[in-house]
Amino acid sequence: MVKVGDKAPIFEAVTDSGEKISLADFIGKHNIVLYFYPKDNTPGCTREACAFRDNWNLLKDYDVVVIGVSSDDINSHKKFKEKYQLPFILVSDPDKKIRELYNAKGFILPARITFVIDKRGIIRHIYNSQFNPENHVKEALKALQKIREEEVRN
Template sequence: MPLSIGEDAPDFEAIDDEGNRIRFSDYSKGKVVLYFYPKDETPGCTAEACAFRDEWDEFRKLDCTIIGVSSDSVESHKKFKEHRQLPFKLVSDPDQKIRSMYGAKGFIIPPRISFVIVNGKIIHTYNSQMNATNHVREARLVLEKN
């Protein structure tokens, strides 16, 4: 079961697409969209990532950081980011520890779920495997109101 609105966003350390170790708490003091997706370069995941890319300027105006998480390798993330010209961080979660912390684990296919986090608190979640690009719209609408 995914974490709920009002809960604290768990802190974690992970390796980003540039091979750097990041700590989530370095970003969570402001506005963050943390989105979990199944796999780099698959149709739905590419559509979702490119939709976030296409709305990047709007999210920046809202002073929001975007971080994508999947179990893909750092090298896969690097290639995906370069190929799709993604301006935000992708982090590798090969053992799905981050997914577990956020209650974002699935059975067969890892779920597509996004969390809008403001000052370390979850203010919105959106869970839809099929409507990949709606994650972007949902997150932006919530952030525009906060």
């Protein structure tokens, strides 16, 4: 099970645009907000994605890459992203291998869990809340602020 202080597990995935990416592409360059959600176009997942979108200007200030992960296919992600004008990456995890790497499986529903990863690839914050989707971006912003404060001190 991954925990705060661990190196973030590296994965490769296909994005909503059909591009293949690796988490390693961003380590050393950006902070990363990696959020797992159950399903495109469901009420809670839409509120969560739109909360990240609506706070995009704040997030950008922290030199962050946001990656949303669900088991929906690329076509579903593409439509979801276009419909809600989401400015971040969505990746498809059809076999749930990325979820497994991060132990983000859940019980009945796939887990709604957010990981904040610093530029060194270290997990700095984990927020797990199925029923408070809008709070994920608030938690991510708090963690990013803390990372920035530590960078300034060092």
